[in-house]
Amino acid sequence: MPNYTEDDxxxxEESAEMARPGHQAQALALVAGVLERNAIAYGVMGxxxxxxxxxxxxxGDVDIAVDNPPRMEALLSIFNSHRSTRLTFKVDLGMLMDAIRESMPAVCAKIGDEMDGDSSEMQWVSGVARIVVDIRGQLVQLDLKPKGSEGHLIPRDIASSVERMSFTVTQxxxxxxxLAIGPLVAAKLKSHYNRETRADYQDLVFIVSSSRYAPQVRQASGSYRSxxxxxxxxxALQNDAHLEQSIRWAFNMPRSRSNSGR
Known part of the structure; x- marks a missing residue:
């Protein structure tokens, strides 16, 4: 299996950024199915x-928290032998583990499809397995993030930190x-605190403004760092000051002085 250069x-990754939700949903369903058939607890996050x-x-990508054990090499091995009607994952584990031991920053292993000519790739970086799946000619990036992954807030007990949900995305x-609302929002708050991206901010605004989810955010408010x-x-006060009371309520924060007398 050939290595990919940084340019490759x-x-x-740039190609995967063009993936539409329908492509991502199909890739997610495929990878989730592999994890479930191997009894590996996981939770879609991000x-x-x-x-x-x-x-x-x-x-632009799909983040999935995965339980460990198994260790990453054991997790990757399930894709080494997996076959489905659309994809066959093949990973050169020896090459990956040698790269880890030698502290190489990233390695890509070619994954070929023997069934219908589709292809995928896998990368190891910062303890995260990056799978790029070809769905009808469109690449989709999925990052498998085990507990202890650098920079990520992954629940200790993933199986008890998720909820089963059904979706329909472009048919x-x-x-x-x-990931349930509590650990989901905790991870997003940490990400926003560290990265200050507009995307993280928008996700948090959505969740605290939702009549469905804001009560769940409040219920888990004790798990968020102040x-x-x-x-x-x-x-939010700098960008959307009208959201102040919604945010204070969702995170069970003290009311502002201007509203304390009401």
């Missing part, structure tokens, strides 16, 4: 979780395990 990898809940903000119906919620509130 950049091209793959922007795709928010999108499937109705945020309307599309995302593609499927079920998958989603510096994260304070920073989000400060950002």
């Amino acid at each position: 990898l950049e091209h793959l 922007g795709m979780n928010f999108y499937l809940r109705g945020s309307g903000r599309t995302t 593609i119906s499927f079920q998958c395990d989603m 510096e994260w919620t304070d920073f989000f509130l400060e950002t």
Whole structure:
């Protein structure tokens, strides 16, 4: 299996950014099915979780928290032998593990499809397995993030931190395990605090403004670090001051002085 250069990898990631929700849903359903058949607990997180809940903000990739054990090499091995009607995943584990031991920043292994000519790629970076799946000619990037992955807030017990949900995206119906609101929002708050991106901010605005989800955010408010919620509130006051009371309520924060007497 050939290695990809950084230029090749950049091209793959740029191509995957063009994936539409329908492509992402099909790739997610496929990978989730592999994890479920191997009894590996997982939960969709990040922007795709928010999108499937109705945020309307599309995302360039699909983040999936995965339980460990198994160790990453064992997790990858299930794709090494997996066959489906659309994809056959093949991963050179020796090459991947040698790269890890040698502290190489990233390795891509070619994954070929013996069934219908589709192809995929896998990368190892910062403890995350990156799978790029070809869905009808469109690449879709999925990142498998185990507990302990650098920079990510993954629940210790993933199986008890997810909820089973059903979706239909551009005529593609499927079920998958989603990180529940508590751990989902905690991870997003941390990401917003560290990265200060507009996308993270928009996801948080959606969730605290939702009559369906804001009560769930409030129920889990004890699990959020105050510096994260304070920073989000400060950002909102600069951009969308009218959301102040909604944010304070969702995160169970003290009411502002101007409203304390009401």
